[in-house]
Amino acid sequence: xxxxxxxxxxxxxxxxxxxxxxxxxxxxxxxxxxxxxxxxxxxxxxxxxxxxxxxxxxxxxxxxxxxxxxxxxxxxxxxxxxxxxxxxxxxxxxxxxxxxxxxxxxxxxxxxxxxxxxxxxxxxxxxxxxxxxxxxxxxxxxxxxxxxxxxxxxxxxxxxxxxxxxxxxxxxxxxxxxxxxxxxxxxxxxxxxxxx
Numbered sequence: 502x503x504x505x506x507x508x509x510x511x512x513x514x515x516x517x518x519x520x521x522x523x524x525x526x527x528x529x530x531x532x533x534x535x536x537x538x539x540x541x542x543x544x545x546x547x548x549x550x551x552x553x554x555x556x557x558x559x560x561x562x563x564x565x566x567x568x569x570x571x572x573x574x575x576x577x578x579x580x581x582x583x584x585x586x587x588x589x590x591x592x593x594x595x596x597x598x599x600x601x602x603x604x605x606x607x608x609x610x611x612x613x614x615x616x617x618x619x620x621x622x623x624x625x626x627x628x629x630x631x632x633x634x635x636x637x638x639x640x641x642x643x644x645x646x647x648x649x650x651x652x653x654x655x656x657x658x659x660x661x662x663x664x665x666x667x668x669x670x671x672x673x674x675x676x677x678x679x680x681x682x683x684x685x686x687x688x689x690x691x692x693x694x695x696x697x
Contacts, residue, residue: 502533507541515559515568521652523565542566562655563662590626597623598632602654602666606636606647624648632657 510531515522528538542559549558549571560569570578590598597620600612612620627633636649660666 502531504537504541507531507533507537508545511538511541511545512568515566518567521562521565521567521656527566560656561661563652565652567656590630591623593618593620594623594626598627598650598654601627601633601648602650605649607649608639608645608647610645612648 511527514527514530524535524538527542528535531538546559546561549555556570556574558569558571560567593616596616597612600615601607604611604615609620609624612624624633628635631651631653633648633654634651636647638644639647654660655662655665
């Protein structure tokens with residue numbers, strides 16, 4: 502197949518899909534091997550990104566591709582969707598999302614153990630935003646639900662896949678020890694919290 506024709510087919514498929522389209526699906530529809538499709542898509546990405554007059558680009562997301570507006574056009578594109586915009590995520594939701602992203606799949610009990618507080622509201626908000634999903638149940642008493650991140654998470658935060666997530670060593674993460682206020686002696690504000 503002529504590569505220019507294939508480029509048009511791929512562009513049309515990505516546009517019509519609106520969402521991420523897997524490499525396998527593109528190959529199946531176009532009737533072309535993965536190596537050729539990847540070559541054409543990578544060439545398209547370079548052409549889109551090198552031309553400042555183009556308002557679109559192709560993003561690789563979890564072994565698939567999506568046609569998107571360029572990030573530098575955000576201020577213009579957001580106006581189009583302002584009535585539909587939702588409020589931002591709370592600090593609790595961001596904490597919960599980070600825990601799920603780096604520990605997936607994970608149960609609510611484990612999330613709450615790490616955070617030290619109830620996470621029902623944060624989990625509900627993340628499910629509503631389609632940033633996390635149920636990933637089955639743990640084979641343990643009570644069969645607790647396991648949570649993992651979604652393609653919407655990768656799309657929203659600009660990651661291609663799990664391997665793009667930053668890697669932290671334990672010594673890079675500061676331990677936060679907050680002062681504890683004794684209920685019987687509120688004047689002693691310098692008493693430190695001792696972890697048991």
